[in-house]
Amino acid sequence: MRRVAIFGVGLIGGSFALALRRAGFTGEITGVSSPQTIKAALAAGVIDRGADGDTAARECDFVYLSQPVLGIIRALEQYGAVFRNDAIVTDAGSTKAQIAETARAYVKKALFVGGHPMAGKERRGVQESDAALFEGRKYILTPLAEEHVGSSGFQTLSSWIEMMGAVPVILNADEHDRLVAYTSHVPQLLSTALASVLSEVEAADKVAGPAVLELTRLALSPFDVWYDIFSTNTANIQAALTDVTAKLESMKEQLKSEALGAEFARAAAAARKLREKEFD
Amino acid sequence: MRRVAIFGVGLIGGSFALALRRAGFTGEITGVSSPQTIKAALAAGVIDRGADGDTAARECDFVYLSQPVLGIIRALEQYGAVFRNDAIVTDAGSTKAQIAETARAYVKKALFVGGHPMAGKERRGVQESDAALFEGRKYILTPLAEEHVGSSGFQTLSSWIEMMGAVPVILNADEHDRLVAYTSHVPQLLSTALASVLSEVEAADKVAGPAVLELTRLALSPFDVWYDIFSTNTANIQAALTDVTAKLESMKEQLKSEALGAEFARAAAAARKLREKEFD
Numbered sequence: 001m002r003r004v005a006i007f008g009v010g011l012i013g014g015s016f017a018l019a020l021r022r023a024g025f026t027g028e029i030t031g032v033s034s035p036q037t038i039k040a041a042l043a044a045g046v047i048d049r050g051a052d053g054d055t056a057a058r059e060c061d062f063v064y065l066s067q068p069v070l071g072i073i074r075a076l077e078q079y080g081a082v083f084r085n086d087a088i089v090t091d092a093g094s095t096k097a098q099i100a101e102t103a104r105a106y107v108k109k110a111l112f113v114g115g116h117p118m119a120g121k122e123r124r125g126v127q128e129s130d131a132a133l134f135e136g137r138k139y140i141l142t143p144l145a146e147e148h149v150g151s152s153g154f155q156t157l158s159s160w161i162e163m164m165g166a167v168p169v170i171l172n173a174d175e176h177d178r179l180v181a182y183t184s185h186v187p188q189l190l191s192t193a194l195a196s197v198l199s200e201v202e203a204a205d206k207v208a209g210p211a212v213l214e215l216t217r218l219a220l221s222p223f224d225v226w227y228d229i230f231s232t233n234t235a236n237i238q239a240a241l242t243d244v245t246a247k248l249e250s251m252k253e254q255l256k257s258e259a260l261g262a263e264f265a266r267a268a269a270a271a272r273k274l275r276e277k278e279f280d
Numbered sequence: 281m282r283r284v285a286i287f288g289v290g291l292i293g294g295s296f297a298l299a300l301r302r303a304g305f306t307g308e309i310t311g312v313s314s315p316q317t318i319k320a321a322l323a324a325g326v327i328d329r330g331a332d333g334d335t336a337a338r339e340c341d342f343v344y345l346s347q348p349v350l351g352i353i354r355a356l357e358q359y360g361a362v363f364r365n366d367a368i369v370t371d372a373g374s375t376k377a378q379i380a381e382t383a384r385a386y387v388k389k390a391l392f393v394g395g396h397p398m399a400g401k402e403r404r405g406v407q408e409s410d411a412a413l414f415e416g417r418k419y420i421l422t423p424l425a426e427e428h429v430g431s432s433g434f435q436t437l438s439s440w441i442e443m444m445g446a447v448p449v450i451l452n453a454d455e456h457d458r459l460v461a462y463t464s465h466v467p468q469l470l471s472t473a474l475a476s477v478l479s480e481v482e483a484a485d486k487v488a489g490p491a492v493l494e495l496t497r498l499a500l501s502p503f504d505v506w507y508d509i510f511s512t513n514t515a516n517i518q519a520a521l522t523d524v525t526a527k528l529e530s531m532k533e534q535l536k537s538e539a540l541g542a543e544f545a546r547a548a549a550a551a552r553k554l555r556e557k558e559f560d
Binding site: 242265 | 483490511548552
C-alpha cells in the first residue's frame with residue numbers, strides 16, 4: 001500500500017488521512033474533493049495533492065470513499081471498473097447494504113470491503129480532521145464475502161485500522177444496517193421529533209434543563225447527510241421506529257402503574273450493558 | 281429567617297443546605313430524614329442537627345421539602361397545620377400542581393411557595409451534595425397566588441435563590457407541569473423506551489456509538505422518583521407523548537422524502553433556541 005486516495009476529504013476522510021500518517025504510513029495521499037476543499041486540505045497538510053476521481057482511481061492502490069452514502073454509491077458506479085486489480089477499496093458510509101450491492105455490481109478487479117467507523121464530531125469539514133478520531137472506537141468492516149476476511153487486502157486494511165487505535169468489528173452489511181437503525185438512525189429521529197414538537201411548545205425554554213438539552217443535541221445535525229442514510233435504510237428504520245413507538249404507546253398506558261418499574265429496570269440494564277461493551 | 285428545616289436530606293436538600301451556607305446563611309439547619317441519612321448529613325457537615333418532622337415543623341421559620349413528590353404531599357398533609365405562621369414553606373418537587381393543591385388544603389398559617397430547581401446529578405444521596413448545584417440554573421417558583429409574589433416571604437426565598445447563583449423563574453403550577461412533561465418527563469420516557477427496545481436487539485452493542493449512549497443515559501435513572509412524577513402528571517405526559525409519537529409516525533412516512541428536511545430545520549432551530557435561552 002503506497003498510494004492512497006481519499007474521496008471526500010471532510011472530517012472522516014481527513015481524519016483517516018491524518019490517522020494513517022500517525023500510524024506510520026509514508027506513501028502519497030491524494031485527495032478527491034471540490035477545489036476549495038482540496039485547497040484547505042493541502043493547507044492543513046492532510047493530503048499531498050489533489051486529483052480528479054478518474055486519475056486517483058487509476059493510480060492508487062488504496063481508495064477510501066468518505067462522501068455521504070449516495071456520493072459513495074455514485075463513485076462506485078463511476079470508478080468501479082477503473083480501480084486497479086491490486087487496489088483495496090473501502091468506504092466510510094453510514095449504511096452498508098446498498099453500497100455493498102453497488103460494489104458487487106460495479107467493482108470489477110479491486111477488493112472492496114465496506115466500512116463504518118463509529119466516530120464523529122459535532123462539526124464537520126476537513127478543518128476538523130483529527131488523527132485521533134478513531135482511537136478507542138469501533139470500526140465496523142462489512143466484507144462482501146466471508147472468504148474476503150482471509151485475504152491479504154482485508155488484513156492490510158484491518159491492520160491499519162488497528163494501528164490507528166480503533167477496534168475492527170466484522171459484520172455483514174444487512175446486519176449492520178439493521179443494528180444501526182436502532183443505535184443511530186432512530187436516536188436521531190427521536191431527537192429531531194422531540195425538538196420539532198418543542199418548536200410548538202411556547203415557553204418550553206423556561207423550564208429547559210439538562211435532560212432536554214441532552215435529548216435534543218442530535219437534532220442540531222444538518223439534514224443533508226441524513227437524507228442519504230434514511231433513503232438507503234428505509235425499511236430497517238421503519239421497523240425500528242415501529243418498535244419504539246409501540247413501546248411508547250404501552251408505557252403511556254402504564255404511567256400510573258408500578259409495572260412501568262419493570263420497563264425501567266430492563267431499560268437501565270440495557271443502557272448499562274451498552275456502556276460496558278463500548279470499548280470491548 | 282433563622283431556623284431552616286430540610287425535609288429529605290438527599291442530593292437536592294443537602295445541596296440547598298450547603299448553598300444556603302455558602303450564600304451567607306448563619307442560622308441553624310435541621311435535617312428531617314432517616315436516621316442513617318441524618319448521620320451521614322451530620323458527618324458531612326450538611327446539617328447542624330436532626331429532628332423529627334413534627335419538631336422541625338413547629339420550630340423552623342423556613343421549611344424546605346425535598347423528598348420525592350408523594351413524600352412532599354404526605355409531609356404537607358401531616359404538618360400543614362403545624363408550620364408556624366411566620367414560616368416560609370417551599371418544596372423541590374418535580375411536579376407542582378398536586379403539591380399546590382395539597383398545600384392550599386393543608387397549609388393553614390405559613391406562606392407556601394412551590395419550587396423546582398432545574399438542577400441534578402446522575403448520582404443521588406446526601407454524599408453528592410454540592411454547594412454549587414444550583415449555580416447558573418433556572419429555579420422555577422410556583423406561588424399559589426399572584427399576590428404572594430409581592431410578599432416579604434416570597435422575596436426572602438427568591439433572594440436566597442439568587443444569592444445561590446440560580447435564576448428564579450415564576451410560573452403557575454399547571455403551566456409548569458404542562459411544560460416539564462415536554463422538557464423532562466417525555467425525554468425520560470423516550471430514553472427508557474429506546475433502551476428497553478435495545479434490550480431485545482441482540483448485538484446492538486457491536487455498533488453502539490456516541491448517539492445511542494447519549495440517548496440512553498437518562499434510561500439509567502432509577503424508577504422510584506419517576507413513579508411519583510408519572511402518577512402526579514399523568515394527563516400532561518400522555519398529551520406530550522401523543523404529540524411526539526404522532527410526529528414520529530409522520531416522519532416514518534417521510535423517510536425517503538426531501539420534505540423531512542423541513543422537519544429537521546424546524547427541530548434544529550428549536551434545539552438552538554433552547555440552548556440560547558438556557559442561561560437567560
